[in-house]
Amino acid sequence: MEFIYDPHYFLTSSPNIEENKKLREPQKNAYSKAFEHFVIDNKTSHAIIVLPTGVGKTGLMGLLPYGISKGRVLIITPQLVIKDNVVGSLDPEYPANFWLKYDVFTRIQELPNLIEYEGKETKDEWLELTNIVVVNVQKLQERLANSLMNRLPSNFFDLIIIDEAHHSTALTWVEVLRHFNNAKVIKLTGTPYRTDKKKIFGDITYEYKLSAAMAHGYVKSLEKFFYIPDKLYLTLDDDSLKQYTVEQILQMGIRDQDWVSRTVAYSPECSEKVIVESVKLLENKLSNQNTVPHKIIAVACSIKHAEQIKELYEKHGYKSAIIHSRLSKDDKEKALSDIENHRVNVVINVAMLGEGYDHPYLSIAAIFRPFRSQLPYAQFIGRILRALPDKEVTRVSDSIAQIICHKELNLDDLWEYYKKEIQESETIKYLASLNLDNEEDDSYVDKKGKPKDTSYGIATEEGIGKLIGDTYLTTKIIEQRKREEEEELEKLKAIQQILNIPIEEARKVIAQSKGISSTIRRPDLFIKRKRTGIDSRIKEDIVPSLLDQFSLDKESTDLSSCRIFKGKYFWIPINYKNNGAFLAVYINTVLKDMIGAKRQDWVTSDWDLAEKKLDEIEEYLIKVLEEFTGQA
Template identity: 25%
Template sequence: MSGFIDMDRLVYGPWPALERAVARFAEHYGFDDVRHVGGSGDRGADVVASRKGKLYVFQAKHLKSGQIGPGAIDEVVRALAAYKADIGVVVTNQSFTKTAQQRRDELKQHGIRIALWGYNRMLRNFDEKLEVVSAARHQLRPYQEEAVDCVEAKRGSGADRALVLMATGLGKSLVAGELVANELARNPTGEVLVLAHTTPLMYQLERSLWPCLPKHVPTHIWGDSEKPAYVGGVTVGMWQTLIGAIKRENLAGRFSLVIVDEAHRAPAPQYRSLVENLLPNFLVGMTATPWRGDKLPLDEPFGKPTYVMDLVEGMQQGYLADVEYRMKSDDVDWEEIAQLSKAGYSKKQLNKKLFLPDRDEAIVRSVIADLEAIESPRTIGFCRSIKHAEAMHRLFAAYGLPSVVIHGKLPKEERDHVLVRFRSGDAATILAVEMLNEGIDIPDANVILFLRVTHSRRIFVQQLGRGLRVTPEKQSVTVLDYVADLDRLLDAERLNSQARTGAEDPETIRYRDGRIVTFEDEGAESFAQSYLADIASIDPVDGDDGTGLRFPIRPE
C-alpha cells in the first residue's frame, strides 16, 4: 500500500524524510508528545515520544545498501539514558546484522528493551497497525469549518483564488490541512504545494498537515538542501528555493492546489512572479497579519478576502486565550505629556519624553512580583537587542529567576535546544530577540512580556499571538507590557475601542465591558483616549490605515 511509509520512501529517502516519517508514524498511531529531535547534539535519538506511560526513543538509519550493526543499538542505549526513556527503537530501510540482533537479545536479559524495525517490519507496521485516519486528527471548530466552506464555495463558483485572514492562534494551519485533504480526496493522483518563507515555518507547516491527512498521502520538503525524492502527495517548500527550481524544472500546472502561508509576503515582486508562474488550478493565500509597510495590496495576488476573523473577534468569541493585558506605564508624567501634545509636539518628540533610561531593574522587580501570583508561569519576553536580552537575563538571575536567551545568531542546534528546554518546562522563561514572531509554535506560553518597542503593527500582533493559542492545559494568558511608546499606547486603546464596538454582537462572550487592556495608570488611558479623539488622522504605521488592529480589508 502506498503512503507516507512505503517502498518509495524506504528506497529513496532522503534520510531526513525517513526521520520525519517515523515521527509521523508515532503521532498517527497515537503516541503523545512526539518530538523530532534529530540533529547535532541529539544524544542518540531522532524522535522521542510517549505512550501508555512509557517514554520511547527512536533512531532512524537510512542506508543505500548494507545492514545495520550493533553500533546503532549502542546509540539508542545512550539515548535511553540521556532521555530517561523506557524503550528504544532502531528503524531502518535495510535489515540488521546477526551481531546487532544478538546485542538486542543480550540487553533484553539486563532489562533494557530495544526493538528493531527493518524494511519488512516497517511496511508491516504501516499496513497493519495504522488506521487510515490519524489518531491526532483534530475536530474543526465552527469558524474553521466556515472558513473551509467559504473557500470551497468560492472555488465551486468558478473562481481560481481565495484569501483567508485569521488571527494568530485561530488555527489557520488546520484550515489549510482540511483544504489539502479535500483536494487530494477529489484528485488522489494530484499534487499540492504549500509555500513558506523560513526554514522553521516550512517544517512546522509540514507537521501541522500530518493530522489532517490520511496515511496514504505522503509529505515532502523542498528547501534546506532537501527536495522531494519522488512525486505525489503534498510538498511544503521554501518560496526562495522554488524560485530557483522553476527556472530549471517545468513546474507550471504541476500542483493542482497551491497554498501560500504568511500571504502578506506574496505581493513582493519575486514571490508574486513565482506564484503566477506555478499556474495552479486554485490558489489560496492565508495570513494572520495582512499589514504591509509598502502598502502593496493582498487582493491582487489572491482577490478580496473570502473569510475573515481578526484578533479581537477571536478573543471576544472565546476562541483565543482569555487575556489579562496590563499596560505598565505608571512612571510617566501623563499631565506633562498631554500638555506637550496640545503644544504641538510630534509623535517622535513625545516618544522621547516617554523613554525612561535605567528602567530595567525596576521592570525585573515588577515582573517577578507579578509572576509570583501566576500558577506555573511559562514566560516569553521580547527584547530589543541581544545586548538587552543578555542584560535582562543577568538581572533576572540576580533576582532568582532563571531564564534562557534565543536569537538568530545562535547556531540552529542551540536554538532548538533552548526551545526543547522551554517546551519541556526545564526553562520557564525565554528572552527572545527577533525570534518567535512567526514560524515557531509555542502554545504553552501563558505570560507574554513586552520589553521592546516595535513600530510594526504586524510584529506586535505576531508577538501578542504567541500567547493566545488555547491548549488543554492553558486557557488564559497574562500580558505585561512595559513599552513606553505612543504607538503601543494607542494600539492598546484601539484594542479596547474595537472590543466596545463588538460588545453587542450576540456571539461575544468576553470583554463585554470593552476592556481588553487594563491601564495601570489612569492617566495613560485618559491621554490615549484624548489623543485619538483630538487627532483626525494618526500617522499610518506599517501600512495600516489608522483604524487599529481590525484587519484592514474585509470579506466580499
C-alpha cells in the same frame, strides 16, 4: 516500503469535515468558502482567508486541498519556524498528525503523501510520488539551481497555499506564482494587508475576527498593564547635570516622542521596573501550586539589548533563554528545547519568535522596545494569545494573557485595535444566545569605532512607580477572575483571624490544603453551512462592528428611537431588550423580507442571494446610524 501516488487523491478521498465535531467552526467555514469559490462559482482569482493566530490555520491547510485540488499541492511558508510547525502537524508518519488527531481520517492508509522540500537533498522521484510539498520561500529563489522553479514544469502543482500571505509581494513569491501560473492560489493571513499596508491581491473569501475567536475561547482573553513611574528624568548627550521631564523635552522641541521611547527602552533602570512588575504577574499566575507552566515572553531592540534584559531577569531569579537569528543551529535547538521542556521562565525574543511559533504557555508579553506599526506588534502579541488545551486549564486566570510595558514606550495607539476586539467579543457572547431562526534589528547598538548613537539618551526614575491596568477591559472572564481573587482574599482573612498568623502564612496554609492542583477537565450540509455562515456574520461581524463604530452600548435601548423602528419594524424594540438584539433581529427580519420567504423555505439560490443582501443591509444601516448619532 513502496509509495503509491494517486493523481486524483484529493478528488476521490472522503475526509470527515462538515459533521466533524473536533474541527472548529471557522476551519469548516473557511474550507466551505474556498470550495465555493473554486468549485461552485468556478472562479480563478486568488482566495484570501483571514484567520487570527491560534484558531487552527495549520489544520485548515490540511483541509483545503480536498475537493478543490485536481493534483499536487504546494504549501509555501515565509520562515523556517513556520515550515517546521506545518511539517510537524501534517506529517503522516507523526502519530498525532492533524488528520488522525482530529478524525478527518481514521486510517493511516487514507493520508496523503507529504515531503519537505530541501533543495538538492530532495530527489525528483520523491517529488513525483508526493501529494503535498511543503517549502520555505527561501528555497524557491529563482537564482538557485535547485529552486523548484528550475526543476519542475509550470503545471506540476494544481493548488498553491501561501501561509502568512502579507509577505507575498516579495519578489520570490511573485516569481513562484508567475512560474506556476495555472495553479489555484489560496492565501492565509492574520491581516488582509501586506507589510507595506496595501491590500493583498485577491478576493477575501472568508474572514474570522479576533473578537469572535476570543468570544468562543479559541484564543486567550487579553488585558494590558502600563508601568507609570512616579518621576522620570531624561538627559541629553551624557550631561547628567541637566535633567528634563518628558513634558519639557516635548514642549521645548528638544527631541521628539520617538527619541523618548527609545531612551526609555534602553534604560536599564526603566527596564528593571517593568521586569519586576512582569515577574509579579507571573508569580500570581503560578501561585497556589498552579501546575500550568506559564512563561513570560519579552521582546528586545537588539541582541545586545536582549542580553541586558536577560541579566536583569536572572538577577531576580528567573531563568531566561534568548532567541535570535544569529544563534548557531545547536544553540537555537537547545534554547527551543529549554522552552518546550519548561527549563526556563522567560523567553527573550529579538525579531525571531514572531509568526508561527506555537507555545501556549507564553502568557505574559513584556515589551522592552518601541513598535511603530501594527503588524509586528500584532505578531508579537499573537504569541501569548494561543489558548491552553482545555484539560490543562485549572483556573480562570490561565485563560487570560497579559501585556506589560512602560507607559513612555508610547504604544497606546497600537493597543486600540485590541480594545475594540475585546469589546466586540463581549457583544458576540451576548448575541450567541439570540435565536435568529426561531467568532532585529541590531541598529540601535553602538558599534566600535562609530560615533555615539544620539537617537536615545539616558532615563532615570525617582519615587515608587505604579502599575495601571486598562480599565476598559471588563470581559466576563476577567470579571470572574476578580471574583475568584476576592473570594481568595476572604479565605485568607478568615484563616489569618482563626490562626492569628501573618497573611503570607495563611497563603501557605491554603496552598497546602489544596495540594497539587489536578488538571480539570453533500447538499444538506452545504445549506447548513450557509445558514450558520449567515448567522455568524450577523452576530459576530456586522452587529459588533456597528455598535463599536458608532459607540453604541449593546446593553442600552437608545436605538429604540431610531428611524428603522418607526415603521413596519416597530415591534422589534418592544419584544427584545437591548441595542444588540434590536440590530441582530432587524437585520435577520429585513433579510427574510428581501428574499420573500421564511428561512426554512429558502432554496440554494436564496442563500447565495442572502449573502449579497447582507452587504446592502449593512451599508444602509451605516447611513442610518450616521444620521442617528450625528456623524452624517
